[in-house]
Each structure stands twice: as C-alpha cells, then as structure tokens.
Amino acid sequence: MASAWWFEELSSKLKTIGFKPFHTDLCIFKDEKLGILLIIYVDDILIAAKAKADGDLVVYQLEAFFDLKNLGEVSEFLGYRVIRNLNHNQIFLCQEKYCKKILLKYADPDVKPVTTPWLLKAKIPSKWEPILDLKRKKKYLKYTGSLNYLSSGTRPDITYTVNKLSG
Structure with missing residues (x-):
C-alpha cells in the first residue's frame, strides 16, 4: 500500500x-x-x-x-552495470555480477563454458517436464526463472534455450 x-x-x-x-x-x-x-x-x-x-x-x-x-553518475541500476562511453555517445548494460550470482547459487563447480547453450538438433517432447522430486523441482524453477530474467535483459542469445527448458 x-x-x-x-x-x-x-x-x-x-x-x-x-x-x-x-x-x-x-x-x-x-x-x-x-x-x-x-x-x-x-x-x-x-x-x-x-x-x-x-x-x-x-x-x-x-x-x-x-x-x-x-x-x-549511474554505475549500477537494478542489478545492471551501466557503462558509458561519452566520446561515442554509447551506453552498455552488463549483468556479469548477476551471472556470477546464478553460477554460485545453482551451477556445478566443475561447469565449463560452451559456445552455444543448446544443441541445435536436440528435441524435447512438447509435454516435457523434468522428473524431479518437489525440492529439486523448486530449485529447477528458480534456476530457469533466473535465466529467464537474464535472457530478457542482456542475454537474448539464451532466450530460445531458456524457453525450451521452461516448458
């Protein structure tokens, strides 16, 4: 209120x-x-x-x-780092800190970077739902939600993958 x-x-x-x-x-x-x-x-x-x-x-x-x-002067807003290049009238947004936070919270410590987050020929059934117990399912939903926020901000390249994983 x-x-x-x-x-x-x-x-x-x-x-x-x-x-x-x-x-x-x-x-x-x-x-x-x-x-x-x-x-x-x-x-x-x-x-x-x-x-x-x-x-x-x-x-x-x-x-x-x-x-x-x-x-x-703005350097961060709503979790986005704001980088200004006044000489070229450019503004860049970065979510590096948010990415690291997601990795620390959810990722396997041995995770390795890949060039594309989705195998182009991979198929998921239209009614796919991961088989998880309730605790793991909640974690999965939080993780995909975090990735969705990232994809709608500065990482449109992962949008397709996040959409597929969100079911």
Missing part, C-alpha cells in the same frame, strides 16, 4: 514540473521540452538528460517536494 501511495505522490509531483508518463510504461516519464527521461523503480529514479545541468534542474525541482539522496 505504501509503495502505491508513493508512486501516486511522485507521479503527481512529476506532472507539476512538466513530466508525462509513457502510455506503454507508466514508470517512465518524459519532459518533452527538455528531452529528459526518468525511469522509476519503487524509490529509485534514474535521470537521463542530454546535459548535466538539465538533470541537476530536475533533482533541484524534486528536492522541493522530497528528501532525496543523489548517488551521482
């Missing part, structure tokens, strides 16, 4: 300073005049602006309503 109240309060204040939510994602706001994007996740706000002064202005305006903690 508190998170819903917070989002309504924040949305209201953002609208008063010129931001409008995207129709496709109500957690992304845009100021059309300045071309600034705000990405909201619970109480985290990522500001994307062409000029630092524009981003600073948004922070200043929001500080009139809320007690903010400015963490400065």
Whole structure:
C-alpha cells in the first residue's frame, strides 16, 4: 500500500514540473521540452538528460517536494552495470555480477563454458517436464526463472534455450 501511495505522490509531483508518463510504461516519464527521461523503480529514479545541468534542474525541482539522496553518475541500476562511453555517445548494460550470482547459487563447480547453450538438433517432447522430486523441482524453477530474467535483459542469445527448458 505504501509503495502505491508513493508512486501516486511522485507521479503527481512529476506532472507539476512538466513530466508525462509513457502510455506503454507508466514508470517512465518524459519532459518533452527538455528531452529528459526518468525511469522509476519503487524509490529509485534514474535521470537521463542530454546535459548535466538539465538533470541537476530536475533533482533541484524534486528536492522541493522530497528528501532525496543523489548517488551521482549511474554505475549500477537494478542489478545492471551501466557503462558509458561519452566520446561515442554509447551506453552498455552488463549483468556479469548477476551471472556470477546464478553460477554460485545453482551451477556445478566443475561447469565449463560452451559456445552455444543448446544443441541445435536436440528435441524435447512438447509435454516435457523434468522428473524431479518437489525440492529439486523448486530449485529447477528458480534456476530457469533466473535465466529467464537474464535472457530478457542482456542475454537474448539464451532466450530460445531458456524457453525450451521452461516448458
């Protein structure tokens, strides 16, 4: 309930300073005049602006309503490492830390890297379900869920495999 109240309060204040939510994602706001994007996740706000002064202005305006903690230039957001190459106007996202976390939590210590996570000619029956006891089945579901999150983020190359394994 508190998170819903917070989002309504924040949305209201953002609208008063010129931001409008995207129709496709109500957690992304845009100021059309300045071309600034705000990405909201619970109480985290990522500001994307062409000029630092524009981003600073948004922070200043929001500080009139809320007690903010400015963490400065983004280096990590929602588990993604953010790498910026300002000389070439590029931004890269990396989930290396998340990959290592998955490996430590679920993988056999002797696991070896492979070039493709799926044998191209491998077939799984359409109603395939791994034969596991309840404890192992829960672990399997957590593992495939973790891989699904990874595939929808920075690893689209494993999407097909994860989809097949998820049944």
